[in-house]
Amino acid sequence: MNWRLPATLVLLAAAAASGWMLLSGKGAPPPEPGTAEGDRPDYVLEDFELVALDDAGRESFTLRAPTLARDPGTREMTIATPLFLIPPREGEGDAWQVRARTGWISADGDQVRLRGDVQAQSDGTARASSTLSTEALDVFPEADRIASTEPVVLVQPGSTVRGVGLEGNLATARYTLQSEVQIRYVRN
Numbered sequence: 001m002n003w004r005l006p007a008t009l010v011l012l013a014a015a016a017a018s019g020w021m022l023l024s025g026k027g028a029p030p031p032e033p034g035t036a037e038g039d040r041p042d043y044v045l046e047d048f049e050l051v052a053l054d055d056a057g058r059e060s061f062t063l064r065a066p067t068l069a070r071d072p073g074t075r076e077m078t079i080a081t082p083l084f085l086i087p088p089r090e091g092e093g094d095a096w097q098v099r100a101r102t103g104w105i106s107a108d109g110d111q112v113r114l115r116g117d118v119q120a121q122s123d124g125t126a127r128a129s130s131t132l133s134t135e136a137l138d139v140f141p142e143a144d145r146i147a148s149t150e151p152v153v154l155v156q157p158g159s160t161v162r163g164v165g166l167e168g169n170l171a172t173a174r175y176t177l178q179s180e181v182q183i184r185y186v187r188n
Contacts, residue, residue, distance in 0.1 A: 040072075041069035041070050041071060041072070042070055042071075042072035043069075043070055044067065044068065044069045044070075045065075045067070045068040045069075046066060046067055047066055048064070048065065048068065049062065049063070049064045050062070050063045050064075050068070051063075052109050052141070054141075054142050055142075059087050060109065060141045060142060061084050061085065061086045061087075061112070061141045062084070062085040062087075063079070063082055063083070063084055063085075063103075063105075064082070064083045064085070065079045065080060065081060065082040065083065065103070066080055066081060067079065067080040068080075074107060075107035076104060076105065076106060076107055077104065077105040078102070078103070078104055079102065079103035079104070079105070080101075080102060081099070081100070081101060081102075082098075082099070082100055082102075082103035082114070083097065083098070083099050084096075084097070084098040084099075084103075084112065084114075084139070085097055086098065086139070086141055086170065094122035094123050094129075094130075094170075094173070095122070095123045096120055096121065096122050096123070096170060097120070097121050097123075098114060098118065098119070098120040098121075098137070098139065099117075099118070099119045099120075100114035100115060100116055100117065100118045100119075100137070101115065101116030101117050102114070102115045102116055103115070109141075110140060110141070110142050110143075111138065111139070111140055112138070112139040112140075112141065113136075113137075113138050113139075114136070114137045114138075114139065115135070115136050116135060117135070118132075118133065118134050118135065118136065118137045119131070119132075119133055120132040120133075120137065120146075122170075122173070128156055128157045129156075129157070130154065130155065130156045130173065131154070131155045131156075132146075132152065132153070132154050132155075132166075132168075132175075133152070133153045133155075134148045134150045134151065134152045134153070134166070135150045135151070136148055136149065136150045137150075137166075144169055144170040144172075145167075145168065145169055145170070146166065146167075146168045146169075146170060147166060147167050147168070148165065148166040149164075149165050149178075150164070150165075151163070151164050151180075152164070152165070152166045152177060154166075154175060154177075158185060158186055158187075159183060159184065159185050159186065160183070160184045160186070161175075161177065161181065161182070161183050161184075162177075162180075162181070162182045162183075163177030163178065163179060163180055163181040163182065164177070164178060164179045164180045165177060165178025165179055166178065
């Protein structure tokens with residue numbers, strides 16, 4: 001007996017069985033969320049503008065960025081080079097423009113984490129224009145609050161303030177630097 005005939009029959013049977021499994025959907029189950037293969041975003045936005053509203057239906061912030069991806073399990077969003085436009089609350093305070101290399105938004109939209117070359121600038125309509133620079137900034141839009149544990153530089157007309165750690169209120173333009181504070185006054 002020729003050995004080629006049994007080998008051919010075995011190979012044909014294996015091919016038929018694997019084809020049947022593939023076509024009948026009996027293959028491997030889909031990856032579970034939270035695994036390396038299941039960590040794909042459920043949607044991705046490119047070159048977009050998003051307006052987020054608070055519980056009362058007022059604008060909480062506007063976001064413009066080249067890319068945003070949402071995690072389906074946690075509903076958190078990651079953003080590349082975001083630009084946040086934060087309006088004044090109820091007509092008080094200044095509007096702010098905040099830029100960074102990366103951003104993260106919580107599932108509820110009540111916390112924004114900005115990382116890498118963060119630059120925040122007020123428009124100066126209610127008070128003198130301010131510019132804030134740091135490497136990491138957490139923004140709480142509904143509370144008009146910002147915080148950082150990194151070195152911060154705050155420039156306002158007539159002064160430059162440097163320090164490490166920041167707590168601030170965007171509506172009242174009051175900021176508290178936590179440590180290593182240095183102030184430089186400039187005559188106008």
